[in-house]
Amino acid sequence: MANDFAVELREVVKLYGTMAAVDHVSMSIRHNEFFSLLGPSGCGKTTCLRMIAGFERPTSGQILIDSRIMGLTPPFQRNVNTVFQSYALFPHMTVEQNVAFGLEMKGVARAEIARRVGEALALVRLPHLAKRYPKQMSGGQQQRVALARALVNRPKVLLLDEPLGALDLKLRKEMQIELKTLQRDVGITFIYVTHDQEEALTMSDRIAVMSHGKALQIGSPLEIYERPACKFVADFIGETNFLEGRVTAINGEFATLSVGAGQTFTGRRVNGLRVGDPATLSVRPEKMQLVEHPVDGAVNTYEVTVFSIAYVGSDTRVIINLGGQRLDVWEQNSTSTLNPDDYFFKPGEKAWLTFKPENALVLAQ
Amino acid sequence: MLQTIRERKSLQLLGLMLPGGFWLILFFALPLALIFAISFMSRDDLSRPALPLTLANYQQTFDPLYINLFLFSVGLSLLTTLITLLIAFPVALFMARLPKRWRNIMTLLVMIPFWTNFLVRTYALQFLMRANGPINTLLLSVGLIDEPAQMLSTPFAVLVGLVYGELPFMILPLYTSLEKFDWSMIEAAQDLGANALKTLAHVMLPLTAPGILAGSILVFVPSVGSYITVELMGGGKINMIGRVIAQQFGQSSNWPFGSAISLLLMIVVTLAALVYFRIGRGERGAV
Ligand SMILES: Nc1ncnc2c1ncn2[C@@H]1O[C@H](COP(=O)(O)OP(=O)(O)OP(=O)(O)O)[C@@H](O)[C@H]1O
Ligand SMILES: [Mg+2]
Numbered sequence: 001m002a003n004d005f006a007v008e009l010r011e012v013v014k015l016y017g018t019m020a021a022v023d024h025v026s027m028s029i030r031h032n033e034f035f036s037l038l039g040p041s042g043c044g045k046t047t048c049l050r051m052i053a054g055f056e057r058p059t060s061g062q063i064l065i066d067s068r069i070m071g072l073t074p075p076f077q078r079n080v081n082t083v084f085q086s087y088a089l090f091p092h093m094t095v096e097q098n099v100a101f102g103l104e105m106k107g108v109a110r111a112e113i114a115r116r117v118g119e120a121l122a123l124v125r126l127p128h129l130a131k132r133y134p135k136q137m138s139g140g141q142q143q144r145v146a147l148a149r150a151l152v153n154r155p156k157v158l159l160l161d162e163p164l165g166a167l168d169l170k171l172r173k174e175m176q177i178e179l180k181t182l183q184r185d186v187g188i189t190f191i192y193v194t195h196d197q198e199e200a201l202t203m204s205d206r207i208a209v210m211s212h213g214k215a216l217q218i219g220s221p222l223e224i225y226e227r228p229a230c231k232f233v234a235d236f237i238g239e240t241n242f243l244e245g246r247v248t249a250i251n252g253e254f255a256t257l258s259v260g261a262g263q264t265f266t267g268r269r270v271n272g273l274r275v276g277d278p279a280t281l282s283v284r285p286e287k288m289q290l291v292e293h294p295v296d297g298a299v300n301t302y303e304v305t306v307f308s309i310a311y312v313g314s315d316t317r318v319i320i321n322l323g324g325q326r327l328d329v330w331e332q333n334s335t336s337t338l339n340p341d342d343y344f345f346k347p348g349e350k351a352w353l354t355f356k357p358e359n360a361l362v363l364a365q
Numbered sequence: 366m367l368q369t370i371r372e373r374k375s376l377q378l379l380g381l382m383l384p385g386g387f388w389l390i391l392f393f394a395l396p397l398a399l400i401f402a403i404s405f406m407s408r409d410d411l412s413r414p415a416l417p418l419t420l421a422n423y424q425q426t427f428d429p430l431y432i433n434l435f436l437f438s439v440g441l442s443l444l445t446t447l448i449t450l451l452i453a454f455p456v457a458l459f460m461a462r463l464p465k466r467w468r469n470i471m472t473l474l475v476m477i478p479f480w481t482n483f484l485v486r487t488y489a490l491q492f493l494m495r496a497n498g499p500i501n502t503l504l505l506s507v508g509l510i511d512e513p514a515q516m517l518s519t520p521f522a523v524l525v526g527l528v529y530g531e532l533p534f535m536i537l538p539l540y541t542s543l544e545k546f547d548w549s550m551i552e553a554a555q556d557l558g559a560n561a562l563k564t565l566a567h568v569m570l571p572l573t574a575p576g577i578l579a580g581s582i583l584v585f586v587p588s589v590g591s592y593i594t595v596e597l598m599g600g601g602k603i604n605m606i607g608r609v610i611a612q613q614f615g616q617s618s619n620w621p622f623g624s625a626i627s628l629l630l631m632i633v634v635t636l637a638a639l640v641y642f643r644i645g646r647g648e649r650g651a652v
Contacts, residue, residue, distance in 0.1 A: 053556060054555075055552050075552065075555040076556070076557075088547070089553075090550060090553070090572075101559075102558055105559045105563060106558055149557070153558075
């Protein structure tokens, strides 16, 4: 088939009053893909999921599941299951009964239900709480029941709205691995909402970064991190330094930018930039180096003042002052030392900042 | 030491219970004891309750006449409960889905009838249903009927009166329980493949059961013992157990017999309510 996708959103808009909670979002999610929606609170992630599940109707645009236009198809006729952000467990049913509900609605045989419920509860490590009621459990336990209740149905597409949000770090990491393994082995398409970028980066095949209802960039974790398409994505994913300026030269893939007090920097350019345009240089802290002596004639190399130093184990986080602007530089601690004097850079002293043009991006304003 | 503390604790508790206990005894236990005592008495020449003690009053209640009256009362009250439930559920659902401000206004509207005397409202209803009342006039003028329909003095009239009078007592508890209802439950059920009917049966009804139970009891119990409605809407032609009791204490001047029926009615209704609550709770535990 020409467009054989598990889920497709075509120019989907959702208005609440005059506010666009989702604003012309298009995305095509492949079969068995782990697809994450990542973005700050209120950017429209839950609204997207609710439209796919069928609880909310798009103001305009189309949603396709398995290449079928959903239109008015009610939720119970869509082959998707949801892990709700608020869990939405049935308070009058035990854990076991909650998990069995979907299978019972489908008329699965009793023995089969018992077996699959047992498996699902084992997967989320709650078999010992099968007879409890949701009220008698912690938030994290309830969240895992919600997960089991959806997983047990083995839907084609699973919609997960921050399914690990309430778990502590250790359990969260464990569940991430479990989920990822399960998704790969069973072959379920995951549409996974999170605002934890590390979670999105480590688990996803692709990520859609959202802001104010728009999908700003859709790509693999590598693409999103290394080639952010705009300032928002560069800023939201990981740490970065911005230097504002104006494009002075374009040279193939690269653009040169003059910033502040006459320094010029060169980095990879995004499409569409022209000489004279205002632009922003984005360079990540780990992609810059501090050196004692600059290489003659090197680009992107300027003398700076070290402002502060913080030792965080794997690296040393240095804040430097470049012509009045503060930048973060992370120096990897590749040699083991106990002597602070081994660092050539010290607060208040001079050092040289340098980075390669291919490690920086020149983004449109 | 511990002993005295415990004693003091229970003394305190006693002190706290004293006012409530006093009124409870004065207005509930005492009259009940009185009724209990009278129900075993016979009557003197002036029809006053008197000794010797007898079981005759209770024997009399098993007369088929009264058994049938009792069954009729229970049947009509069950019907009243069912009809009020069917009317009240959509209304309460509608109210619970309104924006907060409108909800309070609606609650007020539901309670407004309480500001008018019940007797006055029943008379108004009686007027509406009279042979030459507005309803008949309307039906006649539209040509739906050729001669005025006999509505008053029928079980139907009593039923209408009971439903009308008891409706707020069903709406309010239902509304209270629907207002607390978490609507994401419905989405969760639908997400898991339940259609509207299954969602209603497996999620909506069990979760609103407390409201349904409370409303049903609040409607059923007064209906079984209702008197004014039967008197006015039944036009003296329809008899229910409450009216029989009223007659024993009034015209018939047979207090001992009235007391016996009252007590039996109370026991039966209480037992029924208990069983009903037990069933309701069982249902909530099941899937
Ligand atoms: N039913 C609604 N009525 C009006 N506005 C709504 C409704 N639901 C969501 N919104 C608004 O739409 C926007 C997107 O909401 P949404 O719940 O999709 O955000 P989100 O990305 O899931 O955020 P979070 O990470 O906090 O869960 C928000 O500004 C929200 O206030
Ligand atoms: Mg959300």
